[in-house]
Amino acid sequence: MAALIRRIISTSRAPAAIGPYSQAVVVDRTVYISGQLGMDPASCQLVEGCVQAQTRQALENMGEILKAAGCGYENVFSSNYPARAAYQAAALPRGGLVEIEAIAVLGPLSTVS
Template structure:
């Protein structure tokens, strides 16, 4: 089993005891991303849409560091502190993903790190 740690400065650095992503054979596991700006490690300013966009940009940067893009995403997990924001997730997600869409879960949570309103992680399959 070939295992590789994926890291990039184009996404927020890990704020705990984890890697941005781990590649095992042809599968890449992206750690959860919150809407931190990589340059400052501060939450992006703006509404929930701005937060969702930043999370997708962070995930995209880590995927690119693994030699992949969103067409390789097979599973996406979305964590929201307010499930009423899920329609905004769908709207923004349509800018980043095209059919066939990945499998997805949406989970309502009480709180997220740094008081973020959204966090996402993903699994990618690379040929």
């Protein structure tokens, strides 16, 4: 059996990991994106404002990581939604109000029933 390729994704257009993890990892055609906080990539500080402002920034950060991996939000699915996990944390790093993670698939997809 051939070995799968693992590639670490890193971009300066999103905040650097604040712990012992990568922004994202690609294994074969699957991209695993670490949870993103609403942090400004330039200052590495949480953006000012409410949960909506932090959510917007977290999604912008995720978009930059997706680009660095060679894909975009369409690879996370916009219909035929994937399985997901939703959970509550006692406290997010740096006092964040929201953290968003994703799994994307590289390349074209076809859906079968």
